Amino acid sequence: VAKDLGLQLTELRDRGIHILDKGRTQYFTLNGKTGHLVTAERIDREQLCRLVEKCVLRCELIVEGEM
Numbered sequence: 001v002a003k004d005l006g007l008q009l010t011e012l013r014d015r016g017i018h019i020l021d022k023g024r025t026q027y028f029t030l031n032g033k034t035g036h037l038v039t040a041e042r043i044d045r046e047q048l049c050r051l052v053e054k055c056v057l058r059c060e061l062i063v064e065g066e067m
Helices: 009-014 045-049
Strands: 017-021 028-030 037-039 059-063
Touching: 017 028
Parallel strands: none
Antiparallel strands: 017 059, 028 037
């Protein structure tokens, strides 16, 4: 995420990054040491998508301040 936004890790931490997942479970988090978007917990495809062939998890990344 840091690389994609063109930010240094310190800038990324200082901006107040929020990751919004649909639903109550937060599946993704931002690694503060690397700036990578990673899974926050194990994701069970069978539980989430059961009979759906294409399983997609969407999340939004909100960055405070001007870009």
